[in-house]
Amino acid sequence: MPRCDDIASSVDQSLVATDKLKSSESILATNSQSVESLLEGAVEKAVNAAIFGSELGRREFLRLVGAGTASAIVSSIFPLDPAKALAQEKTRPIEKKELKVGFIPITCATPIIMAEPMGFYKKHGLDVQVYKASGWAMIRDMSINSETDATHMLTPMPLAISMGIGSQAVPYLMPAVENINGQAITLHIKHKGVKEAKDMKGFKFCVPFDYSMHNFLLRYYLAEGGIDPDKDVQIRVVPPPEMVANLKAGNVDGYLAPDPFNQRAVYEDAGFIFMLSKEIWPGHPCCAFAARKEFAEKNPNTFQALFKSIVEATQYAHQASNRKEIAAAIAPRNFLNQPVEVVEQVLTGVFPDGLGNNKNVPDRIDFDPFPYHSMAIWILTQMKRWGYIKQDVNYKKIAQEVYLAAGCREVMKSLGYKAPAQNSTKHQFTLGKNKLFDPDAPENYVRAFAIRRS
Amino acid sequence: MKGERKKAFGSSILLLTLFLSLWQLTTKPAVQGKSQGLPGPAAVAARAWEMVSDPFYDRGPNDKGIGIQLTYSLGRLLLGYSAAAVVAIFLGVLLGLSPALYRALNPYIQILKPISPLAWMPLFLYTIKDSGWSAVMVIFMSSLWPILANTAFGVAGIKRDYLNVSALLQLSWLRRLWKVVLPAAAPAIVAGLRISIGSAWVAIVAAEMLIGGTGIGYFVWNEWNNLQLTSVIFAILMTGLVGVVLDMGFGSLAKVVTYRE
Numbered sequence: 001m002p003r004c005d006d007i008a009s010s011v012d013q014s015l016v017a018t019d020k021l022k023s024s025e026s027i028l029a030t031n032s033q034s035v036e037s038l039l040e041g042a043v044e045k046a047v048n049a050a051i052f053g054s055e056l057g058r059r060e061f062l063r064l065v066g067a068g069t070a071s072a073i074v075s076s077i078f079p080l081d082p083a084k085a086l087a088q089e090k091t092r093p094i095e096k097k098e099l100k101v102g103f104i105p106i107t108c109a110t111p112i113i114m115a116e117p118m119g120f121y122k123k124h125g126l127d128v129q130v131y132k133a134s135g136w137a138m139i140r141d142m143s144i145n146s147e148t149d150a151t152h153m154l155t156p157m158p159l160a161i162s163m164g165i166g167s168q169a170v171p172y173l174m175p176a177v178e179n180i181n182g183q184a185i186t187l188h189i190k191h192k193g194v195k196e197a198k199d200m201k202g203f204k205f206c207v208p209f210d211y212s213m214h215n216f217l218l219r220y221y222l223a224e225g226g227i228d229p230d231k232d233v234q235i236r237v238v239p240p241p242e243m244v245a246n247l248k249a250g251n252v253d254g255y256l257a258p259d260p261f262n263q264r265a266v267y268e269d270a271g272f273i274f275m276l277s278k279e280i281w282p283g284h285p286c287c288a289f290a291a292r293k294e295f296a297e298k299n300p301n302t303f304q305a306l307f308k309s310i311v312e313a314t315q316y317a318h319q320a321s322n323r324k325e326i327a328a329a330i331a332p333r334n335f336l337n338q339p340v341e342v343v344e345q346v347l348t349g350v351f352p353d354g355l356g357n358n359k360n361v362p363d364r365i366d367f368d369p370f371p372y373h374s375m376a377i378w379i380l381t382q383m384k385r386w387g388y389i390k391q392d393v394n395y396k397k398i399a400q401e402v403y404l405a406a407g408c409r410e411v412m413k414s415l416g417y418k419a420p421a422q423n424s425t426k427h428q429f430t431l432g433k434n435k436l437f438d439p440d441a442p443e444n445y446v447r448a449f450a451i452r453r454s
Numbered sequence: 455m456k457g458e459r460k461k462a463f464g465s466s467i468l469l470l471t472l473f474l475s476l477w478q479l480t481t482k483p484a485v486q487g488k489s490q491g492l493p494g495p496a497a498v499a500a501r502a503w504e505m506v507s508d509p510f511y512d513r514g515p516n517d518k519g520i521g522i523q524l525t526y527s528l529g530r531l532l533l534g535y536s537a538a539a540v541v542a543i544f545l546g547v548l549l550g551l552s553p554a555l556y557r558a559l560n561p562y563i564q565i566l567k568p569i570s571p572l573a574w575m576p577l578f579l580y581t582i583k584d585s586g587w588s589a590v591m592v593i594f595m596s597s598l599w600p601i602l603a604n605t606a607f608g609v610a611g612i613k614r615d616y617l618n619v620s621a622l623l624q625l626s627w628l629r630r631l632w633k634v635v636l637p638a639a640a641p642a643i644v645a646g647l648r649i650s651i652g653s654a655w656v657a658i659v660a661a662e663m664l665i666g667g668t669g670i671g672y673f674v675w676n677e678w679n680n681l682q683l684t685s686v687i688f689a690i691l692m693t694g695l696v697g698v699v700l701d702m703g704f705g706s707l708a709k710v711v712t713y714r715e
Contacts, residue, residue, distance in 0.1 A: 105679055132516040134666035134675055137576075138585070145583035168580075241679040268681065334517035337680045 095299040098127045099306070102139045102148040105132055105336045106240055106258040107346045108179045108287035109152045111313035111367060113330045120313040124305040130335070135239040136209040143292065144170050150291040150306055152178070155371075156211040156379045158290040158402050165388060166211055171293035174371055175307045175404045175411075176314060178287040182346070182365030183214055183277035184262040185221070187254035188247055192272065192355065197225020206238040206246065206255035213277075213286050216382040218256035221280050223451040224432040230386075230453065247271050258286065259346040259365065260338050265354070267342050272354030276364055280431045283368075285375045304411075310369065311411050317367040323347040370408055373399040374424040374439035381442045387453035395442045493684045501684035502691070516676070518668065520692060526668040527658050528696070530586075534593025535654050541594075542601035543643060547635060549602075550609025563602065571596035571657045575664060585665040589658070596657035597650035601643070608642025609635060640711035648704035655697050670696075 099121075103109040113130055115121050121128035131148060133139040140161065143151040158172035187194060194200060200222065207215040219229040229235055238246060240261050246252045248270040255261075256277070265271035277284060289310045296303040316322055327344040330336050336343060345351035349364035376399035383389045405423035412419035427437040434448050446452065474495045481494030509521030549556040571592045578588035616638055620630045636643075662671025670693055677685035 129515050132666055134664055138664065138666065141579045142585055147585060244681060333676065334514035337676055
């Protein structure tokens with residue numbers, strides 16, 4: 001049976017192709033001298049192969065006439081220099097150097113933000129301004145309207161927008177996930193006695209957006225505990241920065257939200273961290289880097305350079321030893337505008353939980369760019385489950401069109417990182433009745449839930 | 455008269471001192487650099503000094519000084535407001551001169567008038583496709599109605615005698631407008647302009663909190679993010695001050711155009 005991973009979408013494949021062309025460049029991206037010599041070598045090799053048929057034939061010829069003569073003879077038959085120049089030029093021109101990338105001030109956006117002050121965009125020849133947006137609806141509209149070139153989004157958003165759900169339909173690409181884990185359920189301090197979902201009946205919760213992992217994970221957690229998220233509790237959409245103020249005022253009982261706003265609630269003595277999101281699904285995706293498909297097609301080289309900057313920044317953020325430096329870089333008012341102490345507690349995973357415990361959870365938040373198609377399929381199952389999608393869904397097709405797993409693998413490899421071999425995987429949950437998610441049977445998965453809207 | 459003014463001024467100062475000392479007294483002292491509850495006036499003053507002493511700094515697209523933020527806001531205000539003034543005065547004169555047209559359009563105006571200008575934001579974003587211009591359009595919508603209503607009211611209330619005399623003198627339509635209608639309706643129009651500038655200034659803060667990026671509204675939002683209440687209070691005061699200056703400007707304009715019959 002053909003697995004969905006093997007049938008990469010056309011976009012994904014063309015990206016892979018352009019990237020293969022340039023993979024030799026990326027390995028030595030910092031050293032343009034060696035890039036050029038490497039390219040020249042590659043061009044010469046290709047021409048030699050064409051002329052002599054094989055490496056053996058070339059060696060034979062070389063032994064007979066000597067290297068210098070051989071090179072001169074080959075040049076006389078085939079114009080090597082223009083060919084070399086052509087090959088080099090292909091790797092060069094970035095269509096649009098000055099870019100605007102939108103972000104929401106949360107730690108999920110760490111790689112997107114830090115890539116500016118820490119020079120990851122610059123390294124790949126881009127002049128990027130990161131632009132702070134006030135909420136998810138705003139960041140969506142700014143991206144759709146081309147006010148930003150690429151943008152920070154929640155992993156479900158590019159899927160929803162591409163399908164025209166909760167938005168006008170605009171094809172989007174999601175080349176990379178930003179962070180995995182890194183969210184939490186925070187409750188008001190008056191709820192210190194709460195032990196499980198059953199105790200949360202009647203609660204008012206906030207999530208940052210309808211099409212967010214926060215919404216789907218909170219619903220998943222509540223429903224597994226027998227609480228119907230549409231009937232037994234109230235879930236409101238509130239922009240993350242406003243959640244702490246609402247919690248402090250006692251307007252809401254809790255939220256499943258991105259950091260630093262969970263840790264900030266502890267810092268403000270307004271709430272405590274009830275549960276980290278990794279305790280529901282370890283390694284779940286959260287935020288993403290996305291762009292309109294049209295932008296990527298019009299500016300393939302720019303898109304590639306952005307893609308690489310983001311993957312590199314994400315990998316840098318993955319290293320635990322870099323986290324303190326990153327916290328200091330993104331805390332200022334121009335970016336997150338948060339106390340460094342709070343950002344550090346989030347990124348290092350050494351934090352007070354608001355109940356008097358000091359915790360040490362190094363993977364409280366982690367950064368991993370690989371956009372598994374199976375992640376998209378899980379998200380789509382939840383959109384179907386809760387009635388955001390009414391019609392039948394071609395899970396695999398949408399996942400392949402939006403999540404650029406194969407493209408990300410190539411970029412990761414070209415930068416010298418290890419990448420997963422498969423585009424899809426079975427995800428293991430730590431919570432719930434059906435803990436294993438099989439991306440090959442999404443409809444059965446949806447139907448297996450007792451509480452659902454479809 | 456002078457004595458009374460002095461007394462009023464004295465009471466104002468007294469009230470302010472009373473308010474500030476009460477505020478300071480009820481403020482809990484900061485513990486380990488973290489403020490407990492609402493910050494006091496001393497903390498706000500310190501913050502204000504910090505902001506005002508360096509009003510034009512620029513540390514990237516999301517962090518600019520208060521002077522730059524206010525300039526952005528005033529720029530948006532000026533654009534949206536002047537466009538609204540032109541459209542509203544033109545329409546207002548037409549409606550004021552033609553009772554039939556007024557009756558035809560009145561129901562729509564009544565429906566559109568009470569809509570919060572911010573409610574238009576999603577529509578503008580969808581159609582104009584630019585957040586900056588959408589904010590300007592929000593200002594436009596918020597200033598339009600008071601000017602329109604006041605102009606129509608002022609023009610409709612012009613003494614018939616004035617219009618009859620201008621007809622008798624066989625003045626051209628344009629001259630009649632310029633020499634008779636507009637000056638006669640000027641006090642009402644300026645009153646409308648004055649009300650509008652207030653509502654426009656109120657709307658710009660809310661609009662900028664939505665769109666982000668620049669402006670005094672974004673500044674408030676960004677500081678709210680960080681629960682930095684000293685900055686929020688400072689920004690509120692600055693917004694109030696600018697509002698007063700704008701209002702005073704129209705106050706003196708009103709004095710110029712008033713006439714006695």
